[in-house]
Amino acid sequence: AQSVAQPEDQVNVAEGNPLTVKCTYSVSGNPYLFWYVQYPNRGLQFLLKYITGDNLVKGSYGFEAEFNKSQTSFHLKKPSALVSDSALYFCAVRDSLSYNTDKLIFGTGTRLQVFP
């Protein structure tokens, strides 16, 4: 069975500092991994994904994530946080061996708060 965990309900960081939002996963095969962001009263927006290839994935708004197979992690990072990055972040996974389903499993979300 596939699963994804976001161990932190909230992450607080000062503007200008680097930020990390953690995500770990469990799959039987190879993972397809996604990060989405949700601003208040909005739907989820795609940030980046890892399907195959380079372990470091660059996405929208200066975000990047590193796929680490040995640690089964896909942490989201940004070198310098902005107040406007404050939002709810979701990690999602699909197992490449899940032949009978196309659905993503979403984590519980991590609220990022960037303070001026």
Added chain:
Amino acid sequence: DAGVIQSPRHEVTEMGQEVTLRCKPISGHDYLFWYRQTMMRGLELLIYFNNNVPIDDSGMPEDRFSAKMPNASFSTLKIQPSEPRDSAVYFCASSWGLAGKETQYFGPGTRLLVL
């Protein structure tokens, strides 16, 4: 493209009433998903369609919930009768190609309050 369109954006109804949520996916997309988001349960997949055919409805909470996709540009999620515990934000999303690999595009959501 206008993106995924959902209506209504807000719905307030009384317990026992029928509620119908509507979704127009992005033109050309062949997958459509219905999600529900609550504080207690987070983001849950209710059902998804591929080429207008329901593929997995295992997330539909009970028989009071039903979803249809009569054509490629329209889907409905119906709750009959509605209950206060159905209060949530309901999202529709669409994607093209193998959904597990491709980006899902979410609508703005319908905020449902059942009194």
